[in-house]
Amino acid sequence: MxxxxxxxxxxxxxxxxxxxxxxxxxxxxxxxxxxxxxxxxxxxxxxxxxxxxxxxxxxxxxxxxxxxxxxxxxxxxxxxxxxxxxxxPNFPCRVNAVPRPIPEKKWFMEPAVIVCLGGILPFGSIFIEMYFIFTSFWAYKIYYVYGFMMLVLVILCIVTVCVTIVCTYFLLNAEDYRWQWTSFLSAASTAIYVYMYSFYYYFFKTKMYGLFQTSFYFGYMAVFSTALGIMCGAIGYMGTSAFVRKIYTNVKID
Structure with missing residues (x-):
């Protein structure tokens, strides 16, 4: 299966x-x-x-x-x-079948803005470790601090969940119910910043040149960034889903 x-x-x-x-x-x-x-x-x-x-x-x-x-x-x-x-369906409360109009809100509360800004803090938590990972992969250096990498991964998961929960809270507080894709994409946007960092690493930390080396580098960095984005998006969505279910369960009890 x-x-x-x-x-x-x-x-x-x-x-x-x-x-x-x-x-x-x-x-x-x-x-x-x-x-x-x-x-x-x-x-x-x-x-x-x-x-x-x-x-x-x-x-x-x-x-x-x-x-x-x-x-x-x-x-x-x-x-x-x-x-x-x-x-x-196992929603914790009754769900209206007819979507209601979303009221106007400030520009920084729009889902597109939240998605673009949601990946900054998760990327900041792995920024330093990205250099050593890139160096071990592209400069053929030995990477041996796997314990520290595991710690950074745990920090990334915690920061991703916290950021997406905060973003979803403000989104729901603005009476915008479109939190599902917003939570996923805001966490997955970490991949955009990782891919942007790969450009910096390519031009300032490597000596690659030519069509083959350039396509090889950016092609596999795109795959790596996409996989990282899907992982962060899934983590953010699961954490946000648990948060939304919890608060609406409490609303039902009250």
Missing amino acids: NMNGYFGGSLYARQGGRRWIKQMFIGAFLIPAMVCGTAFFINFIAIYYHASRAIPFGTMVAVCCICFFVILPLNLVGTILGRNLSGQ
Whole structure:
């Protein structure tokens, strides 16, 4: 059973989504398509330059077959089980079926502004560690402070949850109920700042040049940043969801 399909299918069903087949395909192929597309693009450039990093064509075909004949069936099974086992709405209070108008609010309370600013503090918590991680990966230096990296990861998770909860609180206080995607994207925006930092690192800390090295660096940094953004977004959403459920449970009791 694919965990992505299970949790994605159950969450989509609880939110009232009906186009579950589309959700299943997006959940199954979004990340693999991005990773494989980036890798294949870099691989074609490597083949053009006759680089030793080029991946054989047979390996590329095998990866595509795994996506279609392994990932997709597992995701289908997980989605079906998720919809049937834990797809029933379990809101802590009664939810109005008709969305009400959102009142006007100040510009800095708009979801777009919150999303852009939400990743600053989480990025600040990992800013120093990013240098050592980049150096170990791109300068081929040995990285040995794994305990400190684990501590930084814990701090990142705590800061991400706290920031998204505060952002969601102000959003709800402004009578804006669009907190789901706002909480996810505000936490995931950490990836934007990490990718921007990769530009600084490339131009000032490396000696890379040429089309192949540039595409190799920025291609895999895009994959790394996207994966980090999805992780932070999921952490932020889960923490915010627990917070919203808690406060509305208390409202119901009162």
